[in-house]
Amino acid sequence: MYQNYNVYAVCTFAAIGGGLFGFDISSMSGVLATQAYMNYFRVHGRYRQGAITGAMAGGSFFGTLASSFIADKMSRKTAIQIAAVIWIVGSIFQTAANGIGMLVFGRAVAGIGAGIASAMVPVYQAEIAPKEIRGRVVALQQWAITWGILIQYFIQYGASFVDGGPNNPHQSTLAFRIPWGVQIFPAMLLAGGMFFVPYSPRWLAGRDRWEESIRVLANLHGHGDIGHPKVLAQYREIEEAMTFEREAGGSAFKVLTQPRILSRVILTVSIQMWSQLCGVNVMMYYIVYMMQAAGVHNILLIASIQYILNVLFTLPAILYIDKWGRRPSLLYGALSMMTLLFLVAALSGAYGVPNPRTDPALNAVSWLIVGNAPVSRAIVACSYLFVCTFALTWGPTSWTYPSEIFPTGIRAKAVSLATASNWAWNCALAFAVPTLFETINWKMYIVFAIFNLCAFVHCWLTVRETKGKTLEEMDEVFESGRPAWRGVASGSRLDKLQRDIAEGNVKVKIKSRSRRYEELDEL
Numbered sequence: 001m002y003q004n005y006n007v008y009a010v011c012t013f014a015a016i017g018g019g020l021f022g023f024d025i026s027s028m029s030g031v032l033a034t035q036a037y038m039n040y041f042r043v044h045g046r047y048r049q050g051a052i053t054g055a056m057a058g059g060s061f062f063g064t065l066a067s068s069f070i071a072d073k074m075s076r077k078t079a080i081q082i083a084a085v086i087w088i089v090g091s092i093f094q095t096a097a098n099g100i101g102m103l104v105f106g107r108a109v110a111g112i113g114a115g116i117a118s119a120m121v122p123v124y125q126a127e128i129a130p131k132e133i134r135g136r137v138v139a140l141q142q143w144a145i146t147w148g149i150l151i152q153y154f155i156q157y158g159a160s161f162v163d164g165g166p167n168n169p170h171q172s173t174l175a176f177r178i179p180w181g182v183q184i185f186p187a188m189l190l191a192g193g194m195f196f197v198p199y200s201p202r203w204l205a206g207r208d209r210w211e212e213s214i215r216v217l218a219n220l221h222g223h224g225d226i227g228h229p230k231v232l233a234q235y236r237e238i239e240e241a242m243t244f245e246r247e248a249g250g251s252a253f254k255v256l257t258q259p260r261i262l263s264r265v266i267l268t269v270s271i272q273m274w275s276q277l278c279g280v281n282v283m284m285y286y287i288v289y290m291m292q293a294a295g296v297h298n299i300l301l302i303a304s305i306q307y308i309l310n311v312l313f314t315l316p317a318i319l320y321i322d323k324w325g326r327r328p329s330l331l332y333g334a335l336s337m338m339t340l341l342f343l344v345a346a347l348s349g350a351y352g353v354p355n356p357r358t359d360p361a362l363n364a365v366s367w368l369i370v371g372n373a374p375v376s377r378a379i380v381a382c383s384y385l386f387v388c389t390f391a392l393t394w395g396p397t398s399w400t401y402p403s404e405i406f407p408t409g410i411r412a413k414a415v416s417l418a419t420a421s422n423w424a425w426n427c428a429l430a431f432a433v434p435t436l437f438e439t440i441n442w443k444m445y446i447v448f449a450i451f452n453l454c455a456f457v458h459c460w461l462t463v464r465e466t467k468g469k470t471l472e473e474m475d476e477v478f479e480s481g482r483p484a485w486r487g488v489a490s491g492s493r494l495d496k497l498q499r500d501i502a503e504g505n506v507k508v509k510i511k512s513r514s515r516r517y518e519e520l521d522e523l
Contacts, residue, residue: 022148030156059111
């Protein structure tokens with residue numbers, strides 16, 4: 001069967017799995033304000049809508065926890081295919097929903113698929129990519145998420161004009177069935193297309209399929225030449241790391257509790273937690289409510305600009321994350337988002353008034369900006385800048401960092417726990433934000449601003465720079481004894497090993513399927 005070995009092409013295609021996450025994020029935002037949705041499902045009360053929105057995140061939480069078992073046993077790429085199939089099933093139930101129960105069930109099932117994909121796509125990308133562009137190709141996951149958000153939102157925006165538009169009380173259910181049905185097709189493409197990309201060479205090595213592993217490495221990084229110094233250097237690093245891992249305890253979950261690994265698990269779980277508590281949930285899931293509170297008209301169109309900015313400003317992060325690094329992205333991002341949220345809180349608190357409840361369409365919010373266009377525009381501008389900041393910093397980095405700092409044997413397990421943290425907080429906020437809009441209103445932005453301050457302090461103390469290092473060098477990065485803020489030594493041992501092999505100073509032995517060693521004297 002034909003296999004594509006272009007790293008960019010392989011990782012870009014796998015990132016469609018991230019697009020499913022993006023479809024999830026905006027799967028409700030464009031239909032909330034349509035008469036078709038409100039009249040058909042009769043969603044009254046903040047808890048009911050929170051349950052509908054949070055069902056997908058809840059399913060994703062459990063899908064994420066299950067993902068490592070599938071990925072370790074059946075391979076990373078098979079796990080992504082299974083995720084796509086589950087997403088298709090859930091989307092069918094959503095599209096055919098005849099009530100809230102069926103809708104919640106469909107969203108939960110689709111969430112399981114999104115959870116598996118969101119955990120395993122970054123792992124697959126990190127294990128495929130060379131160190132020089134690892135951050136870039138893993139960041140494609142976040143770019144795919146932003147594209148999924150944008151595409152789904154505009155499909156919803158277009159479908160909202162079915163039968164006279166979103167304000168027509170007799171609007172057809174096609175206004176929400178069309179966008180929920182369309183999201184089946186990228187999952188079908190993902191499930192089929194993954195047959196034509198290689199297995200992770202590190203997963204193959206972990207299954208003692210060494211000959212296949214080095215052939216994949218050769219096709220990915222050596223133009224098919226098994227004797228290429230770069231290929232042999234990577235192979236030797238992987239072999240040595242695997243040997244050390246097995247002596248240290250292998251791939252069992254108990255390894256995650258070892259002090260040297262546990263600290264990294266806590267770090268990545270926290271990074272994924274902060275990526276949700278930074279406030280981006282408010283800006284994406286409930287942008288309609290935010291714009292209503294700001295007194296903005298033509299909400300769907302204004303909100304669409306935010307999704308476009310999200311796509312555009314993720315691109316510089318993809319191009320430069322391997323230059324400016326992971327640590328600066330997290331630190332500067334947290335400070336900038338904190339500042340913008342404090343500004344939104346100050347503007348809303350100073351110029352807003354309690355909702356007089358004269359317009360039923362605004363019942364979801366309890367605090368409004370009324371008749372003050374400059375303040376409304378300022379709040380919209382802050383929300384745009386917030387999304388741009390997230391797209392440049394925390395968006396891609398929060399996926400890249402967890403996927404690269406763990407040993408191969410436990411990488412899938414550790415990343416699944418970190419991603420589960422993302423979905424757990426995603427689910428909690430999906431339930432909580434409608435309530436916060438109605439109860440503490442503008443003070444909610446202060447809460448999220450404080451979370452960003454906490455994230456800054458935590459990252460300053462614990463996040464170590466990983467750019468330019470191979471996956472097999474992460475033990476040295478985290479066990480160097482240097483404080484996180486002191487940085488790490490530049491350069492990579494892989495480069496020296498590659499030079500030694502090229503000069504004939506180091507010989508590499510390739511394991512055969514029977515685990516015997518065959519020395520390649522000609523190398």
